Amino acid sequence: MKRIYVLHFTQSNYDKPIVYQLIKNYDLIINILRAVILPRQESYLVLEIEGEEDLINKGLDCLRESQVAVESIRKSVKRNEEICTSCGACTAICPVGALYIERPSMKVLFAPEKCSACGLCVNVCPPRAMEVNF
Numbered sequence: 821m822k823r824i825y826v827l828h829f830t831q832s833n834y835d836k837p838i839v840y841q842l843i844k845n846y847d848l849i850i851n852i853l854r855a856v857i858l859p860r861q862e863s864y865l866v867l868e869i870e871g872e873e874d875l876i877n878k879g880l881d882c883l884r885e886s887q888v889a890v891e892s893i894r895k896s897v898k899r900n901e902e903i904c905t906s907c908g909a910c911t912a913i914c915p916v917g918a919l920y921i922e923r924p925s926m927k928v929l930f931a932p933e934k935c936s937a938c939g940l941c942v943n944v945c946p947p948r949a950m951e952v953n954f
């Protein structure tokens with residue numbers, strides 16, 4: 821299975837070799853989608869993690885034991901359904917197809933499990949319905 825997570829680091833654990841540990845100890849495939857790592861400051865990584873479900877869970881538990889906060893991408897990227905007008909502007913720019921037009925209703929749907937948190941949809945959305953917060 822494949823999942824996307826946001827990892828938050830503190831001043832004391834930003835330099836841990838967590839990608840190496842996830843690959844070596846839990847046989848996971850890691851794709852770094854976004855990284856803001858600042859020396860001695862709060863930092864974050866957006867990772868796509870692929871592997872067996874129990875190994876993913878064990879790997880994430882190991883990170884939590886190292887005081888790395890782990891949260892699903894669903895918590896960081898949201899769409900305000902009340903103000904989205906289904907204009908479609910975001911569907912042309914979303915690189916992973918997380919925003920797409922459903923036919924024949926022509927409603928624009930959001931599939932957060934595909935989202936890579938690139939943030940491109942935020943500025944193209946006329947009513948500012950998309951939010952990306954880390």
Ligand code: SF4
Pocket residue numbers: 899903904905906907908909910911919928944945946947948949950
């Ligand atoms: S650009 Fe904004 S308003 Fe338009 S479909 Fe996308 S999320 Fe909805």
Ligand code: SF4
Pocket residue numbers: 897913914915916917918919934935936937938939940941942950952
């Ligand atoms: S942040 Fe927006 S544009 Fe980027 S992958 Fe997610 S839904 Fe698509």
